Amino acid sequence: MGKTTIIALSGPSSSGKTTLARLLQRVFSNQPMSKDQVPSRSSISLSTFIIHEDDFYHPDNKIPYTTTKSSQLIQDWDCLGALDIPFLSSALRYVHAHGHLPPRLRSKEDLNEVLPGEGEGVVGEELVRELRGRISRFFWDAVGYDGVGSGMGGGGEWTLALLEGFLLYAPPVVDSQDGREGEGEGHGLRAVHAEIDVRLFLPAPYELVKGRREKRSGYVTIGPAPTPELPQRSSASALALASEIGEGEEVDLHAEDDRPPQNFWTDPPGYVDDVVWPRYVRDHAWLLLPENEESEELSSIEDTDELIRKVGQGVNLKTDAGVTVAPGQGTLPMADLLKWAVEEVLKHLEQSRRTQ
16 A cells, blocks of 8 residues: 555635646646656656545535624535534545545546636646656656666655645644644634645735735535525534534445435625635634734634634744645736645655654
C-alpha cells in the first residue's frame, strides 16, 4: 500500500478553491515514473484526485433554515449543520487507508459552472509546463538517479487527494500565544481537521466574494426538495447537532449511493450579505484578525454585526493558527496562487520523505 496525502484548500465562497484544486491536479498528474520514464523497483507512481466538500451536503429537505434580518425564512447552505460531517470524516479516513475515493461517493460538484475568469484558462500553458518540470525533478530526486532510491521507500505509489471546501478546519486545541486551552477540542470539524495533512487557506476580500458569488447562476444539489410548510430545523439546532458528532462515528462507505435525484439551488436576493459572509466571518473568527492594527481576539465577540465591522474586508488572518494562509491578502492572481500551492505541497512531501 502506498502513501496517501490529503491536501486541503479552504477559504470563503468564490475564493478560487475549486479552480486551484483542478490546476494542482493538472500539474501533479501523469508525472514520469522514473528518470527515464521506465518502470523499475524504484519508480514512483503518482496519482491525484479531487474531493469536493460540496458533495457532502445533506439532501435539500435536511438543509437547516435561518431567519434573515428582514424576517425572511431561507435555507442556510453555509452553516456546519448543512454538511454530513460523519460521511465526510469517514470518507477521509477511507482515503487515507485505501488511496482512492470510497465506492459510495459520487460527485455532483463538477456539474456546477465555472465562471469566466475563474477557470483554468487564467493560467498559461508555459507556467503549467514549468511547474510540471519542477514536480518531475522533485520525484526523480526522491527515488534517486542511480535506481537505488533516496527516499519515499525507494519508490512505490504516492497519492495526492485534493480536498476543497468552505468549512474544513477547526480552531487550535491550544492557544499558540499563551498556551491556554483553545476552543478547538470539541469543535464539529475536529475529526475532519485531523485527517488533513496539508491545510492551505485562500483569503478573499468581501467585495470579491460578493461580486463573484452573485454572478453565479446556482448550484446542483440533491433531493428531495424541501417542504417549507413543514417544521424545519434551524441552523442553530443543526450546529448543536453537528458539534455532538463523535470522531469515531462510521458510515457505510461501500453502500450504494441512494441519495435522491438532483435539484438546483439559486441564491435568493441578498443571500451573500444575509448568510454567506456573516457565516464565514463567524465560523472563522478564530483565524481572522481585525482590519486595523488591534490585537483583539475576535472569537470572543458575540455580536455578529460587530464582528463583521471589526473584520472589514476579511483579509487579515493569523499565521500561527495551524493553517497556512496564502500570501497577498486575496489579491494574488491564480498563477501566483498555483506556484505558492505547489511549493507548499512539495515542502510537505519533502518533510515526509525525510522522516519516513
